Structure formats: structure tokens, C-alpha cells
Amino acid sequence: MRGMLVIISGPSGSGKGTIVNDLDYALSVSVTTRKPRENEQHGIDYFFCTEEEFVAMRDNNELLEHAVYVGQYYGTPRKYVEDKIEQGEVVVLEIEVNGALQVKEKFPEAVLLFIIPPTLNDLAHRLAFRNTEDPLEIQERMERALQEIQLIDKYDYLIINEDLPTAVNEIDIIVKAEYLKPHRSQSRIEKFTLER
Amino acid sequence: MRGMLVIISGPSGSGKGTIVNDLDYALSVSVTTRKPRENEQHGIDYFFCTEEEFVAMRDNNELLEHAVYVGQYYGTPRKYVEDKIEQGEVVVLEIEVNGALQVKEKFPEAVLLFIIPPTLNDLAHRLAFRNTEDPLEIQERMERALQEIQLIDKYDYLIINEDLPTAVNEIDIIVKAEYLKPHRSQSRIEKFTLER
Numbered sequence: 001m002r003g004m005l006v007i008i009s010g011p012s013g014s015g016k017g018t019i020v021n022d023l024d025y026a027l028s029v030s031v032t033t034r035k036p037r038e039n040e041q042h043g044i045d046y047f048f049c050t051e052e053e054f055v056a057m058r059d060n061n062e063l064l065e066h067a068v069y070v071g072q073y074y075g076t077p078r079k080y081v082e083d084k085i086e087q088g089e090v091v092v093l094e095i096e097v098n099g100a101l102q103v104k105e106k107f108p109e110a111v112l113l114f115i116i117p118p119t120l121n122d123l124a125h126r127l128a129f130r131n132t133e134d135p136l137e138i139q140e141r142m143e144r145a146l147q148e149i150q151l152i153d154k155y156d157y158l159i160i161n162e163d164l165p166t167a168v169n170e171i172d173i174i175v176k177a178e179y180l181k182p183h184r185s186q187s188r189i190e191k192f193t194l195e196r
Numbered sequence: 197m198r199g200m201l202v203i204i205s206g207p208s209g210s211g212k213g214t215i216v217n218d219l220d221y222a223l224s225v226s227v228t229t230r231k232p233r234e235n236e237q238h239g240i241d242y243f244f245c246t247e248e249e250f251v252a253m254r255d256n257n258e259l260l261e262h263a264v265y266v267g268q269y270y271g272t273p274r275k276y277v278e279d280k281i282e283q284g285e286v287v288v289l290e291i292e293v294n295g296a297l298q299v300k301e302k303f304p305e306a307v308l309l310f311i312i313p314p315t316l317n318d319l320a321h322r323l324a325f326r327n328t329e330d331p332l333e334i335q336e337r338m339e340r341a342l343q344e345i346q347l348i349d350k351y352d353y354l355i356i357n358e359d360l361p362t363a364v365n366e367i368d369i370i371v372k373a374e375y376l377k378p379h380r381s382q383s384r385i386e387k388f389t390l391e392r
Binding site: 114116117118146149152155156157159160170173176177178180181183185189191192193 | 313370376379384388
């Protein structure tokens with residue numbers, strides 16, 4: 001059976017990274033023009049490529065989304081995602097809101113999940129606890145979270161991250177329910193109509 | 197939290213009645229003009245009413261769907277369903293395809309499930325085993341099942357009834373996933389944005 005693409009977004013401090021690492025699914029591998037770091041492997045951490053290669057992929061519509069970050073290109077290769085899905089795998093792509101909506105446009109069967117902590121206050125606490133952002137940055141991230149949640153109706157599901165096992169279980173439930181959608185059941189509908 | 201309306205359709209012989217009886221949810225109670233049978237209770241088995249009362253309900257848009265069967269009116273009272281949902285209950289309505297699509301139009305938040313056995317052959321076997329239909333009726337029911345499955349894209353989910361516990365579990369999973377839809381999460385979104 002065909003797998004599916006699950007896109008996970010959420011504010012910084014929502015805990016989405018921890019959740020994604022705990023899921024039992026394949027992760028999407030991005031293509032990038034930045035240089036590999038010491039322990040990064042091509043095809044596992046990233047597909048590393050030149051700027052010409054990246055631009056060619058982009059112009060050939062081989063990327064589901066792309067963006068520039070600190071002067072380097074990043075993108076999601078369509079073929080990698082398609083191949084995994086053909087092999088029956090659930091592929092997870094963790095990406096911010098704009099990238100998620102780009103992917104949904106090019107790949108409408110993608111399932112979009114948005115993860116938030118129970119309250120904005122929790123978000124501030126988690127960010128403060130990480131100790132990597134100063135108070136002004138925390139304030140900015142809270143404002144951004146409030147802007148992003150306005151786009152929630154573009155998403156298929158909302159996960160309130162009360163605790164890790166519950167959130168992971170809810171994503172498993174969503175995947176199981178999505179497999180029961182008619183448009184993912186073509187082969188079973190054919191079996192029903194043809195076997196007699 | 198607000199509950200939801202789950203509509204279950206499927207061909208005669210799909211096993212949907214057995215599944216519905218095994219679910220741990222409230223059942224919708226229909227209104228009808230037919231006379232109560234000996235052990236039937238008003239408000240539990242049906243809401244019994246006169247033809248004038250039925251027509252008034254229908255004309256006041258108090259019915260989510262209605263139909264005539266053997267000269268008697270049957271309908272689904274909107275208020276009963278709304279009240280249960282307000283009380284946080286999942287309300288199940290077992291109804292054929294035309295009724296289901298009528299309800300979806302008047303009540304778009306309804307979740308539509310279609311249940312089929314794995315193959316048309318299984319359907320024929322189940323109908324033959326029931327011994328209530330003759331071969332011609334079985335043939336007609338199979339033809340009708342083939343017509344109904346053409347409408348599957350109007351439904352939200354397709355359940356293949358391999359066995360009762362699996363089918364019941366899949367419906368529970370669908371209900372849990374549906375609770376995670378953004379449009380059913382307004383109160384949690386408000387909690388997120390307001391508590392700080």
C-alpha cells in the first residue's frame with residue numbers, strides 16, 4: 001500500500017523536534033548547497049549539491065519547496081519523497097509554515113500537522129528553559145507563534161503537546177485514520193468491485 | 197468539548213448494523229409517523245408523531261434528512277443530534293447513501309463513513325447466509341452496492357469490514373483523529389492564545 005507524506009510545523013519551543021525524533025517513520029532528507037559538517041553523510045543528513053545543481057532541480061520542478069537560509073539553498077526533493085511513499089513508507093517532513101503550504105500546493109495528498117504547547121506561557125517557559133534565546137527573542141518567537149496559529153485552518157490537524165507519548169500516539173492515530181480515507185483506498189475499492 | 201455526528205452507510209450485508217451496535221457511542225433517534233410496535237419506546241427507539249407534526253418539523257428545517265418508506269415518514273431530528281453533540285457525545289446515525297448526503301449538506305461537520313466487506317463475493321455470501329433474500333434479491337443488492345461505491349468520494353472514510361473488532365477499532369481511531377481537526381479545536385486554540 002502507498003505510504004503518505006506527513007508535514008509537521010509548529011512554533012520554536014513547541015517540542016516538535018523531540019516528537020519527530022520519537023516517531024517510527026522515515027524522515028524526509030533535504031537537499032542543500034551548504035557544505036557538509038564533519039559527521040554529516042550525503043543521502044542521510046542531507047543531499048549536498050552545488051548551486052547549479054540546486055537551481056536546475058528547482059527549475060525542473062523537482063523540489064516540493066525551497067528556501068534560502070543564511071545564504072544557502074535548502075529544498076525538499078520530490079523524487080525522494082515519492083519513492084519512499086511508493087515503497088509504502090510514511091515520510092515526515094518538519095518544516096515551517098511557508099514551506100508546509102508550498103508543499104501542500106505541489107503535493108495535495110500531504111497531511112499537515114501543526115504542533116503547539118497547551119499555552120503561549122508554556123512556549124515562553126520552554127524557550128527560556130533552553131537558555132539559547134534572550135527575552136527579546138522569546139518575545140519575538142511568541143509573536144510569531146500567534147501569527148502562525150492564524151493559519152491553522154490551512155492545516156489538517158492540530159496537536160496540543162501536553163506530553164511526548166500522548167503527542168506521538170496522536171500522530172500515529174492520525175496516520176491510521178488517514179489510511180482509511182477513500183482516496184488512499186483505491187486498491188481496496190478495486191478488490192471489492194472486481195473479486196467475484 | 198463538543199462531540200460529533202458520525203454517519204454510517206454501507207450495502208446491506210456489509211455488517212454495518214452489527215458494527216453500530218458494538219460502538220460505544222450514542223445512537224441517533226429517528227422521528228416517524230408509523231405506529232409504535234409493542235416493545236418500542238418513544239424517545240428511545242423512535243420519536244413517534246403524527247403526519248401533521250412530521251410535516252411541520254420538515255417545513256421548519258428541523259430534520260437533517262427525511263424519507264418515505266412503506267407509506268410512512270422517517271426523519272432525523274436536528275435538535276436531538278445538536279443537543280447530544282453539545283453535551284460532548286459522539287452520535288451515530290446509520291443511514292443509506294441518499295440520506296447521508298442530505299445530512300452532510302445540512303450539517304457539514306458530520307463525518308461520513310462507508311462500510312463494505314472485503315469483496316462483493318463476501319457480500320453475496322453474507323446475504324445468502326442470512327437466508328432472508330432470494331438469489332434475485334441478492335443480485336440486486338450486489339448491483340446496488342456497486343452503484344453506491346461509486347459515491348465513495350463523497351464519504352470521509354472507508355472501512356473494510358474484515359472482522360468486527362478491527363472495524364470497531366478503526367471507527368474509534370477515526371473519531372479520535374477527527375477530534376484533532378483544527379475546526380474541532382477552537383477552545384484549545386483560544387486557550388493557547390489567551391493564557392499568558
